[in-house]
Amino acid sequence: MSINYMSIKEFQHEGYLQEVNRQFFHPLGLALEVKVDTNKGWVLSGIWDYRDDSEGMRYDDEPNSEKVRKQANIEKIARERKPVREKSLGYWVQPIKDIVDTREEDTNEKILIHESKRCCGFGCNCYLEAIEQAD
Numbered sequence: 001m002s003i004n005y006m007s008i009k010e011f012q013h014e015g016y017l018q019e020v021n022r023q024f025f026h027p028l029g030l031a032l033e034v035k036v037d038t039n040k041g042w043v044l045s046g047i048w049d050y051r052d053d054s055e056g057m058r059y060d061d062e063p064n065s066e067k068v069r070k071q072a073n074i075e076k077i078a079r080e081r082k083p084v085r086e087k088s089l090g091y092w093v094q095p096i097k098d099i100v101d102t103r104e105e106d107t108n109e110k111i112l113i114h115e116s117k118r119c120c121g122f123g124c125n126c127y128l129e130a131i132e133q134a135d
Contacts, residue, residue: 008034008042015070018059022071026057 011017012034021031029051037043050057059067082092 008044012042015074018067018070019074021057022059026059029053029056031057 006016017032017034025031025047029049031048031050033045033048034042035045037045048057086092
């Protein structure tokens with residue numbers, strides 16, 4: 001099986017870069033960066049690291065039609081893909097078979113959540129609900 005590749009330019013233009021940064025990297029204090037290299041064209045150039053900033057990173061709040069277009073495009077793609085993926089695989093975001101919750105590290109008590117407790121996606125409360133149900 002061969003691997004298909006998307007160009008970095010398309011990744012940025014279609015909104016994938018914006019949304020992976022906004023929804024995943026920025027809250028963690030990180031940002032995936034792309035640049036246009038004069039010799040190589042569009043390249044992944046690095047990861048900004050502001051993990052020492054407790055608020056993480058964010059885009060400015062100025063209205064920007066390009067940000068709105070990209071966000072709407074990624075939402076549309078996800079809406080189209082989600083039902084097929086969930087029907088075929090039983091999930092949208094691939095679960096880790098066993099998740100160990102270490103929130104109560106001071107008591108050395110760990111709660112094991114088995115794969116039957118599936119999450120609907122990143123940023124939801126399913127993970128927390130599964131932990132509460134395991135109690």
